Amino acid sequence: MIPKTNKKTKRVEGIATEATAGIKAIFPLIFAAIPIGLLYGAVATQKGMSVLEVTLASALVFAGGSQFVALDMWHYPLPIFTIAFATFLVNLRLVLMSFSLGPKAHKMQGLRKYLTFFFLTDETWALSEQRVTQKPLTYSFMLGLALPFYASWTLSSALGASVGALIETPEKWGLDFAFTAMFACLIMGFWKGKSTGITLLVTALTAAAVYKLVPGAWYIIAGALAGIISAAIQYKPEPPKNDKQPLP
Amino acid sequence: MNTLHLIDSTALLCILAMAGVTYLARITGLLLLRFVKIEGRLEAALQAVPPAILMAVITPVAIATGPAETLATGITALAATRLPLLAAIATGVISVVILRLFMV
Structure with missing residues (x-):
């Protein structure tokens, strides 16, 4: 069939190109997410969650870090308020991520923006920020990123929950460390020199102290705030740039 | 609770609460x-948000669990500067398995 080169096919092609770019970008991360999803499902069933509950949690919350933190507190009767609060604390970073990415998503109309931002995670956010350094951020690109990632997270959690008992000792295979390893890699992606090192050190020391002394998930927000404040203190205003060439 | 039950109303409520606060965080920005x-200064602080939060999240394992985990986190971070993501994660996972054999 010969494609008609009218406006509509051009638009469809544009959507396809953007979506493909998104899928290509997220592809390697799917392989990082699947073992973690399997592990989440397996640990969750050991904590007493059913397969349906695990699947719903992954499909509706779709934020792995907070889902793991919630598992730590998953004892019956469930402390709903404490779990919801801890979830919010762990996910407070999403406020800052959407704050940073929002203005760069200006091509998206209202409702579409609020739909794609449901899929905001460390990974989709980092790849979107990377994308806007080269091209404007589109709805198709973000869905191309988000949907395969969403599907693999939800399905691997469900699978992990179904065959959970098979992975009885994840420590033996080092799988419990995969999550930490992934975050350590993502951290290095934000490295900008010595000041980042200081921020990380301040964060880690504060988080470790609070983790040892205060029960619950407070260490996350306490550590992060200490690091953010140290970055604000380290800030030096750049000398005003001479954008304008002196007039001849 | 056993894993045979389909869904528990308290668990469902808890999951919905988690989903609600998470979506709220996603759109609050x-x-x-x-x-x-x-x-x-606000921009500088905001730029520090992602690494600071990620660091805080992994601190219990990276700093407060044991020498094997701390060393493996360092190795992973180094690997991340040279290898693609998946290879760096694999390096971290393999090194934690080996280190745990030697350090208890």
Whole structure:
């Protein structure tokens, strides 16, 4: 069939190109997410969650870090308020991520923006920020990123929950460390020199102290705030740039 | 609780609460944007947000679990500067398995 080169096919092609770019970008991360999803499902069933509950949690919350933190507190009767609060604390970073990415998503109309931002995670956010350094951020690109990632997270959690008992000792295979390893890699992606090192050190020391002394998930927000404040203190205003060439 | 039950109403409520606060976090930034201008010191602070939060999240394992985990986190971070993501994660996982054999 010969494609008609009218406006509509051009638009469809544009959507396809953007979506493909998104899928290509997220592809390697799917392989990082699947073992973690399997592990989440397996640990969750050991904590007493059913397969349906695990699947719903992954499909509706779709934020792995907070889902793991919630598992730590998953004892019956469930402390709903404490779990919801801890979830919010762990996910407070999403406020800052959407704050940073929002203005760069200006091509998206209202409702579409609020739909794609449901899929905001460390990974989709980092790849979107990377994308806007080269091209404007589109709805198709973000869905191309988000949907395969969403599907693999939800399905691997469900699978992990179904065959959970098979992975009885994840420590033996080092799988419990995969999550930490992934975050350590993502951290290095934000490295900008010595000041980042200081921020990380301040964060880690504060988080470790609070983790040892205060029960619950407070260490996350306490550590992060200490690091953010140290970055604000380290800030030096750049000398005003001479954008304008002196007039001849 | 056993894993044979389909769904428990308290668990469902808990999952919905988690989903609600998470979506709220995802769109709060969009809503805040209408009121704040990001520049200067605020911008520097915002740029530190992702690494600081990620660091805080992994601190219990990276710093407060044991020497094997701390060393493996360092190795992973180094690997991340040279290898693609998946290879760096694999390096971290393999090194933690080996280190745990020697350090208890």
